[in-house]
Amino acid sequence: MRFSSRSKVSIVVSLAAIVAIVAGFAVYATFGKSASSAHAAGSTFSFSGALSKAKMTGTVSVGSLPTTGAAPTGKYLKYSDHGRPSANGVSAAAVAARRPSAKNSIMTAGALLHNFDGVSAIQNAQQNGFDVEPPDESIAVGSNYVINTVNLTIAAYKKNGQIAAGPISIGPFFGENAAIQGFLNGTGVISDPRAYYDSASHTWFILVWVTDYVGGTSHVDVAVNSSDPIYTPWNIYQIDVTDALAAGCPCLPDFTILGVDQYNVYLMPNEFQLSGAGGFNGSQIYVLSKADLISGNPTPNVVHFGGLSIAGTIAYHLQPANEHGSAPAEYFMNSLDPNNTFDNRLGLWAMTNRAKVSQGVIPNLTATVIGSEAYSMPQNAQTPVGFNSGISALGFPAQTSGLITGDFDALGELTYINGHLYTALNTSVNIPGDTVARDGIAWFDVMPKLSGGTISGSSYVNDQGYIAAQGLYLLYPHVEVSSSGTFAIVFSYTGASTFPSAGYVLRQSGNKNFGPLHTAASGAAPDNGFTAVGGPGRWGDYSAGQLDPSGSGIWFATQYIPNNGDQFANWGNRLFEIQG
Numbered sequence: 001m002r003f004s005s006r007s008k009v010s011i012v013v014s015l016a017a018i019v020a021i022v023a024g025f026a027v028y029a030t031f032g033k034s035a036s037s038a039h040a041a042g043s044t045f046s047f048s049g050a051l052s053k054a055k056m057t058g059t060v061s062v063g064s065l066p067t068t069g070a071a072p073t074g075k076y077l078k079y080s081d082h083g084r085p086s087a088n089g090v091s092a093a094a095v096a097a098r099r100p101s102a103k104n105s106i107m108t109a110g111a112l113l114h115n116f117d118g119v120s121a122i123q124n125a126q127q128n129g130f131d132v133e134p135p136d137e138s139i140a141v142g143s144n145y146v147i148n149t150v151n152l153t154i155a156a157y158k159k160n161g162q163i164a165a166g167p168i169s170i171g172p173f174f175g176e177n178a179a180i181q182g183f184l185n186g187t188g189v190i191s192d193p194r195a196y197y198d199s200a201s202h203t204w205f206i207l208v209w210v211t212d213y214v215g216g217t218s219h220v221d222v223a224v225n226s227s228d229p230i231y232t233p234w235n236i237y238q239i240d241v242t243d244a245l246a247a248g249c250p251c252l253p254d255f256t257i258l259g260v261d262q263y264n265v266y267l268m269p270n271e272f273q274l275s276g277a278g279g280f281n282g283s284q285i286y287v288l289s290k291a292d293l294i295s296g297n298p299t300p301n302v303v304h305f306g307g308l309s310i311a312g313t314i315a316y317h318l319q320p321a322n323e324h325g326s327a328p329a330e331y332f333m334n335s336l337d338p339n340n341t342f343d344n345r346l347g348l349w350a351m352t353n354r355a356k357v358s359q360g361v362i363p364n365l366t367a368t369v370i371g372s373e374a375y376s377m378p379q380n381a382q383t384p385v386g387f388n389s390g391i392s393a394l395g396f397p398a399q400t401s402g403l404i405t406g407d408f409d410a411l412g413e414l415t416y417i418n419g420h421l422y423t424a425l426n427t428s429v430n431i432p433g434d435t436v437a438r439d440g441i442a443w444f445d446v447m448p449k450l451s452g453g454t455i456s457g458s459s460y461v462n463d464q465g466y467i468a469a470q471g472l473y474l475l476y477p478h479v480e481v482s483s484s485g486t487f488a489i490v491f492s493y494t495g496a497s498t499f500p501s502a503g504y505v506l507r508q509s510g511n512k513n514f515g516p517l518h519t520a521a522s523g524a525a526p527d528n529g530f531t532a533v534g535g536p537g538r539w540g541d542y543s544a545g546q547l548d549p550s551g552s553g554i555w556f557a558t559q560y561i562p563n564n565g566d567q568f569a570n571w572g573n574r575l576f577e578i579q580g
Contacts, residue, residue, distance in 0.1 A: 059233040116161030118148035118573040131569040139557040140195035149193035194258040199549035248273025259320025283318035289358035317410035342376035350455035366454040375427040381473035424477040440468030478543035482580035485509030490556035499523030502574040524563035
């Protein structure tokens with residue numbers, strides 16, 4: 001879920017372009033180390049944390065929950081937008097002078113091993129009684145199961161796509177039936193479930209955040225299961241994130257992100273004020289001992305880091321790294337674009353002294369700025385014009401096209417493996433031969449460096465580039481890199497003659513270039529999401545992925561539009577595995 005305003009701006013970077021037609025699309029990619037200025041030492045910022053307690057609120061067994069819900073009421077809920085700064089007077093000409101372009105490279109992509117539909121808009125409405133857009137999908141992959149969460153539903157699948165449990169509403173799963181009702185009647189909100197399987201501890205984690213507008217409180221629920229997620233109980237924990245002493249709080253913990261390393265679990269809300277001018281307090285970090293959650297400690301310690309800023313900018317959508325293997329710190333990254341225009345910097349953070357959170361020891365958190373390739377605010381995307389029965393039924397124009405595709409150039413989820421950090425973001429791009437700016441992907445391979453337990457200004461972008469396709473918009477990337485070095489990116493894509501589809505690109509180990517765009521699921525209809533003015537549907541808010549712990553496969557989840565006939569929201573959710 002995303003609450004923020006968008007400013008339609010983009011940037012230009014002049015790069016040589018080579019065009020090739022691949023499977024009907026011209027696909028572009030660039031690579032190369034960042035300029036030497038990105039390697040220059042920068043200032044280091046330090047932050048203080050505070051201790052509190054979480055509490056276990058109960059247990060739940062998936063098998064005891066109902067798998068069929070009430071018929072949808074026909075009410076459609078679409079997330080409102082509020083929050084970020086505007087372009088602050090940056091001219092259109094200045095923005096246009098900084099838009100990236102990209103060059104092409106081709107190779108053979110990895111094979112699809114599994115490919116099936118996850119939770120759909122129809123199933124989500126059946127479980128909760130109303131439609132919600134966008135889906136905000138997440139995926140967790142264990143040895144035997146794949147768990148898919150969306151707003152506001154959970155389902156578990158066998159790896160061949162056969163349903164193992166669900167779909168079920170997140171309301172009864174987390175004991176939050178009142179929050180589901182509050183979402184429907186406007187007295188609160190429950191949103192953004194995230195799922196992750198930690199192969200090191202054989203533990204499943206799922207989170208969701210909840211705000212009670214009437215009571216003026218917010219919390220994050222975390223479900224924990226270190227056994228079979230279908231047949232054994234989950235422990236449910238609640239973490240108070242009301243942050244009552246912060247400006248404008250109680251606050252809305254929008255877009256809470258989940259990170260796991262060898263010691264801790266990291267919960268990362270983006271804190272929007274509910275009172276006063278409704279400002280933004282920045283990303284928050286809540287740290288809980290992984291061992292405490294797994295052992296069932298009823299009141300584990302929580303360390304909270306708030307008031308986070310870097311280079312004079314409030315930290316926005318700070319991403320925690322999900323670690324593969326041992327790392328000397330828990331790393332975080334964020335993009336830096338305070339004016340919603342363009343930038344060529346990244347925030348890089350490190351948390352050290354992490355092992356004793358359960359004993360009440362507060363870790364050390366430091367940050368620095370590194371240079372990168374340029375990136376900018378993405379565009380709204382074109383789609384084929386289609387008949388929107390949901391809009392027509394509510395008295396709005398039935399013909400619609402396009403997607404509202406994102407509010408900012410924020411980084412997607414972060415992966416640490418073999419000493420590298422990998423991530424990507426959406427950016428506006430210029431593509432040779434196209435007459436308008438498109439949405440593409442800027443990706444980053446970062447080498448973090450520590451010095452005396454703090455992040456070092458000698459950290460740098462080791463490799464980076466752009467992925468784009470002529471005539472298409474590539475939306476909401478997620479990066480995964482296997483232990484063998486296979487680099488894969490999943491995304492949705494659409495265009496004026498292409499229904500929203502699920503795609504991916506791959507760079508195999510030992511190669512410098514990405515291969516062509518490959519399709520996991522072709523779109524079959526336009527998005528029919530309703531907006532207050534009868535305009536385009538709301539896309540996103542992200543894609544997801546995870547390495548398969550029992551093999552060399554890479555799993556992904558992303559949004560697309562099947563032909564499912566839902567009149568108010570018709571998104572689908574594609575789950576697939578590729579050979580890593």
